[in-house]
Amino acid sequence: MPTRPLSPHLSVYRMSRYTLATSIGNRVTGVALSVGLLLLVYWLIALAGGPPSYAHAMRVLASPPVKLIYAALILCFCYHLVAGLRHLVWDTGHGLERAQAQRSAWVVSAVSVLLALLILYRVFAGGVHAP
Amino acid sequence: MSLRSPLGRVLGQGAAHSGVRHWWQQRLTALALVPLAAWFVVSLLALPSLGYATLSAWVSQGSTALLLILLMVVSAWHSQLGVRVVVEDYVHARGARTLTLVVTGFAHVLVVAAGAFAVLKLALGRPS
Numbered sequence: 373m374p375t376r377p378l379s380p381h382l383s384v385y386r387m388s389r390y391t392l393a394t395s396i397g398n399r400v401t402g403v404a405l406s407v408g409l410l411l412l413v414y415w416l417i418a419l420a421g422g423p424p425s426y427a428h429a430m431r432v433l434a435s436p437p438v439k440l441i442y443a444a445l446i447l448c449f450c451y452h453l454v455a456g457l458r459h460l461v462w463d464t465g466h467g468l469e470r471a472q473a474q475r476s477a478w479v480v481s482a483v484s485v486l487l488a489l490l491i492l493y494r495v496f497a498g499g500v501h502a503p
Numbered sequence: 504m505s506l507r508s509p510l511g512r513v514l515g516q517g518a519a520h521s522g523v524r525h526w527w528q529q530r531l532t533a534l535a536l537v538p539l540a541a542w543f544v545v546s547l548l549a550l551p552s553l554g555y556a557t558l559s560a561w562v563s564q565g566s567t568a569l570l571l572i573l574l575m576v577v578s579a580w581h582s583q584l585g586v587r588v589v590v591e592d593y594v595h596a597r598g599a600r601t602l603t604l605v606v607t608g609f610a611h612v613l614v615v616a617a618g619a620f621a622v623l624k625l626a627l628g629r630p631s
Contacts, residue, residue: 380592403589406582413575413618419559420621420628426555453540456533463530494548 394477398455401448408445443492450488454480525584532581539574559625568626575618583611 385392418429432438458480461467467476546567550557561567586607594600 399585399589402582402585405578406586409575409578409582409614413614413621416562416571416618416621419555419562420624423555426558430553449540449544453537457537460530460533491544491548 391473391477394455394480398452398459401452401455404445404448405452408442408448411442411445443496446491446495447485447488450491451480451484454484454487525587529581529584532577532584535577536574536581539570539577542570543574562622562625563628565626568622571622572619575615575622579611579615583608586611 415429415433418425433442458467458476461476467473546561547553550561562571587604590600590603590607594603
């Protein structure tokens with residue numbers, strides 16, 4: 373292992389800052405979505421397997437623990453999407469001042485939660501799991 | 504004193520010798536995923552049901568199959584780039600890091616191949 377300091381410098385960060393939470397949140401939700409890709413592919417493979425295998429997969433997906441997992445994945449998806457857009461804006465060199473970054477941290481959090489609630493409402497109240 | 508050669512400094516390449524390629528690929532896949540992911544979510548929510556008949560008919564459409572495969576390829580590519588950085592940041596032991604990178608790399612390829620195969624099977628399969 374090299375002896376020079378390597379990023380990320382976990383010991384020097386001020387962990388209580390919400391701007392730090394929005395940054396690490398993007399990474400955490402990204403990793404969660406990587407795992408979530410498995411769920412999408414599982415669903416498509418079950419569909420390609422024909423009606424019995426699809427019915428089985430839908431029963432698995434409708435079980436409460438799995439519902440909780442993909443409800444969390446929907447939240448991760450919305451957050452990663454909106455926070456990712458913020459990163460793309462940053463990459464153009466805009467919005468990097470401290471006050472702007474603090475403001476956009478709140479905007480990203482609020483917009484992603486609202487978007488997730490909208491999708492969750494459509495998924496769970498819109499009849500996808502209704503008989 | 505810097506140990507980097509003047510040429511290396513001019514080319515802007517760090518110790519990874521690959522310059523900014525990883526950074527660009529991560530941004531471009533992110534950009535491509537914005538419309539792809541929006542299409543996926545909106546289309547799914549617009550379907551009348553998620554029953555077998557409705558969903559298999561939807562996936563069998565050429566445009567859906569194409570966009571689904573693109574979504575999976577670009578998602579997995581973006582995911583692979585991101586997971587790689589996370590592993591490089593947090594897994595410090597050399598052997599474990601290499602092994603994790605190889606395993607996650609293979610896993611991404613396997614997931615895309617399986618997903619694409621499922622979509623193609625539906626889209627190209629003989630209608631029953």
